[in-house]
Amino acid sequence: MKRIEADLTPEKYREAEQDSRVRIVRRSLDSRRGVKYHTVMEVYEEGEEMPVADYRSPYKDCRNGKQVVIVGAGPAGLFAALRALEHGLRPVIVERGKMVSERKYDIARLTKEHEVNPDSNWCFGEGGAGTYSDGKLYTRSTKRGDVGAVLRKFIEHGADEKIIIDAHAHIGTDRLSPIIAKMRETVEEHGGEYHFGKRVTDIIVKDGAVGGVIDSEGNRYEGVAVILATGHSARDIYHLFQEKGWLIEAKPFALGVRVEHPQELINTIQYHSRNYSPLLPPAAYSLTTQVDGHGVFSFCMCPGGIIVPATTAAGTQVVNGMSNSKRNSPFANSGIAVTVGVNDVPEYAQYGNFALLKFQEDVERAMYAATGVDATAPMQTLTDFCEGRITTKLNKTNYMGGVLSTPLHELLPSFVARCLRQGFKDFDRKMRGFYTREASVLAVESRTSSPVRIPRGADMQHPQLKGLYPCGEGAGYAGGIVSSAMDGMNAVEAILANL
Incomplete structure (x- = not known):
């Protein structure tokens, strides 16, 4: 060889x-x-045998194992459960949303009937927000854990082996759902259990140690440790910590818009020709710049993608992007976000640790107020946004919830709009043709990460609550499927070290 x-x-x-x-x-x-x-x-030469990879994990029957309660069935919670099985711990997953096969009906009601289910939507439910985000498996957090272990578990449960060789692997939303369902089957076959439609409202604490959680119906789930993997949109968990006097802190995040171009235009720019090879995939991009001390960057870029309504509460408007495995939509979209810190919003200082959370909520409410209909997105052409004009004729879009021409240059926070305007022009210098009337902006891209952090020590436990392991995006320690999955697995390793 x-x-x-x-x-x-x-x-x-x-x-x-x-x-x-x-x-x-x-x-x-x-x-x-x-x-x-x-x-x-x-x-390989003739006669040489090509190795066949074995992706099976050494799961143990955990029916008699020590019980670990996992709050949330997103990437962090799900991979924590799989890692628990490898060590003989019994995972009990408590998820506010529905299983992935049922979740799709609530998503359809949101996009078609503009009816928001606060516990079952694009963010909440089996698989978490990652289920509907293209299944991107790229991460820069390679020092935080074993990326290969995450990819192998995806392949073990049905993902294409090609994800292990791709520098920027993706699975596709359409293929993620059955993979996540198979992961649940693995957990249940080995003695773990799921509880869907159970929203956690309290944490059981005795003598400073956590022993379980309680849901909104009063059901108790007890174990030797609790992994808190609730995702970046579970604001009620942050309020629970505030009410109990448990440590939380404001965390910088990013907010902006989702930009949409014809995919053919992005292909032509990135492949430097209209006559690019038909063997090439829909082109992607990654862009970043600095404007007035703020980072402006592309986020969750979806070639051949779809823009979706990602709100989790009535009276708010949020957008996100996703792609199916073939990435065959005629549009490319990406979040374009501006970094936001507490010093950028001094008018919110009165809210303390919730300063950025309150800012995020207010922007989402303002975007809803602009259209007056849940899941209907305010939209503007890119050039009109940058040049301060009302859009009289909107571009075609594949946004799933309906759109309304809106002066986003006036409605977005002024510093965000200013940074976006300059950022788009900077991006055009890097990708000639990016700045065009053919492109549209839709608002608001506000769930890039959590604006609150639940602190933890080197042992991954909350400093006040022994036995509580905050992890994933909701705790402020991950961003994306792979880093969240690694954080969940690391939480299990920390539990074993601390037992």
């Missing part, structure tokens, strides 16, 4: 991929100078 590293044209890459003697180990698409796949591959 020879290990070869090479830059291949799309056509040469296809040949290598179809060669039975070749095993692709790693690939990344580089379009900076020509369009090439940087490829690492193993070439």
Whole structure:
């Protein structure tokens, strides 16, 4: 066997991929100078046996194991449960939303009938917000845990093996749902249990140690530890901490809009030609700049994607993006967000640790007020937004909840609008053609991360509450599927170390 590293044209890459003697180990698409796949591959001689990967994990029957309560069935909670099985701990998952097969009906009601279910929506339910975000598996947090372990568990439960070789892997929303359901089956087959439609309203504390949680119906779930993996939109958990006097703190986050371009335009820009190879995937981009001390950056970019209403409460408006596995929508979309810290909103200082949370809520309410209908998004052309004009003719969009022409340049917080305007022009210098009337902006992209952090020590426990392990996006320690999954698995390792 020879290990070869090479830059291949799309056509040469296809040949290598179809060669039975070749095993692709790693690939990344580089379009900076020509369009090439940087490829690492193993070439086997005749008679040499190509290894077959075994992705099965060593799960144990945990029916008699020590019980760990996991609040939330998103990536952090779900991967915590899988890691618990490997150690013989019995995971009990308490999830406010519905299982993934039922959740889709509440999402349909939101997009078609504008009816918000606060416990079952694009953010809450089995799989968490990650279920409806394209299934992006790229993370910069490689030092926080074993990225490979996360990818192997996805493959074990039905994901394409290609995710292990792609530098920017994705699964697709359409394929994530059955994978998440299979993960639940694994947990239940080995003795773990799920409780859906159970919103946690209190934490059981005795002598400074956490022993479980209580849901809104008074049901108690007890264990040797509690993993709090409630996601970035579970504001009621933050209020619970505030009411109990438990430590929480404001955390910088980012807020902005979702920009939508024709995918063909992004392909032409990124592949430097209208005559790019048909073997190439829908093009993506990653952009960042600095404006007046604020970071302005693309977030959750969805090639061939769809924009969705991600609100979790009536009277608020939030957008997010997703793609299916084929990424075959005619549009590309991405969040474009501006960093926001407590010093940027001095008028909210009176809210203390909730300063940024209150700011986030107020912007979401203002966006709803602009349309007056849940899930209907305020929209403007990109050029009108930047030049301060009312949009009289909206572009086509595949946003799922309906749109209304709105002067977002006036409605967004002034510093956010200012940074976005300059940011879009900066991006056009990096991607000529990005700034165009063909592009649209929809608001508001406000759930990039949590504006509140639930603190924890080096042992991953809350400093006041022994046995409570805040983790994932909701606690402010992760951003995205993979980093959240690793954080959940790390929480289980911390529990074992502290028992």
